[in-house]
Amino acid sequence: MNTVYYDQDFSDKNRRESLYEGNLFVYSPTSTTLEFVKFARSLIQEAFGGLDPVTAQYELPVEEYVAILKELKPRFIHHPKSKEYLQAILQERGCDPELTFFDVPRMRSSTSDDYLTAGIAYAFHPHRDTWYSAPMCQINWWLPIYEVEQGNVMAFHPRYFDVPIRNGSSEYNYQKWKATSRKEAAKHVKKDTRNQPKPEEPIELNPQIRIITQPGGMILFSAAHLHSSVPNYTGKTRFSIDFRTVNLNDLKQLKGAPNLDSACTGTTMGDYLRASDLKGVPVSLVERYMTGHPQKQ
Ligand SMILES: [Fe+2]
Numbered sequence: 001m002n003t004v005y006y007d008q009d010f011s012d013k014n015r016r017e018s019l020y021e022g023n024l025f026v027y028s029p030t031s032t033t034l035e036f037v038k039f040a041r042s043l044i045q046e047a048f049g050g051l052d053p054v055t056a057q058y059e060l061p062v063e064e065y066v067a068i069l070k071e072l073k074p075r076f077i078h079h080p081k082s083k084e085y086l087q088a089i090l091q092e093r094g095c096d097p098e099l100t101f102f103d104v105p106r107m108r109s110s111t112s113d114d115y116l117t118a119g120i121a122y123a124f125h126p127h128r129d130t131w132y133s134a135p136m137c138q139i140n141w142w143l144p145i146y147e148v149e150q151g152n153v154m155a156f157h158p159r160y161f162d163v164p165i166r167n168g169s170s171e172y173n174y175q176k177w178k179a180t181s182r183k184e185a186a187k188h189v190k191k192d193t194r195n196q197p198k199p200e201e202p203i204e205l206n207p208q209i210r211i212i213t214q215p216g217g218m219i220l221f222s223a224a225h226l227h228s229s230v231p232n233y234t235g236k237t238r239f240s241i242d243f244r245t246v247n248l249n250d251l252k253q254l255k256g257a258p259n260l261d262s263a264c265t266g267t268t269m270g271d272y273l274r275a276s277d278l279k280g281v282p283v284s285l286v287e288r289y290m291t292g293h294p295q296k297q
Contacts, residue, residue, distance in 0.1 A: 001161045019221065027220075108242060132268070133267050149212065156226070
C-alpha cells in the first residue's frame, strides 16, 4: 500500500483492484451521504432524549447508556431506510447494483475516557476483518456521523498489509459466533470476554494512518487491512457508520487482497444483499466459502 486516493474518479473495477493492493480511497461528503448522516443523527438524538449524544456519556450511568445503545443500534441497522441509503451511495460511487452485494450498515460508537469499551461499544484491537470470516474481496466503507478528530477515529497499520501476523483466526467461525457470542454483546459492559481473533505477537502500531473527514465523508479500505479503534481520550464520543460490500464476479473468481494469515472458517457471505433487489448471494457460492478462504488453484 502506498496511496490514499482523494475524490478520484475511478471505475468500480479499477478501484477494487487498487483496494486489493491496500490503497485507500477517501471521498468528500455528498448530498446522499449527508442525508444518511442526518437520518442517523435523528435516530441517535431521539434515543438520547435532550442530551448531546457526543457528551451524553458524562450524564448517564454506563448501564443506562448500554440500554440506549442496545435499542438504538439494531433500530438503525435494520431500518429499511438504511438499506435505501446504501443503495443510493453505491450507485453514486459507480458500483453495479446487479453485481454488488452489501451487508446492513452498523452504527459504531467509541466513548471517551474508557467509559465503555466492551460489548456493544467494543474498542477494536488491531485486526483484519478477514480474520472474522469476511472474504478477501470484501471492501469496508466507513463514515463519521458527527465531527471526528485524530483522537477518536480508527487507525490503519499499513506495514502489515504485506506482512503476516500470528493470530487466533483459526479458532474463529462466523456461524458459531453468530449463534452464540454476538447476541451477548450488550451483556459485556466492563470487560469483553468473548473469544475474538487477535494478534498473537506484539504489533507495531506505528506507522499508522488516521484519516479525518467531515461528517458524511467516506473511507474505503480492503477488509484485509490491519486496523484498530484509536483509544479515545478526547472527551467526545465518536459515532460512525460502516458497511461492507463484495462484487459477485470477484467472489466467483476468488479475486481480492492476498491472504497472508487468515485461517478462520465459516463465512459472512450469507448476510449480504444484492444492491438491485436485496436478494442474497447464491447459496452454492456461499457454500464455497464455508470451510475457510478458498485458495486460487
Ligand atoms: Fe474491522
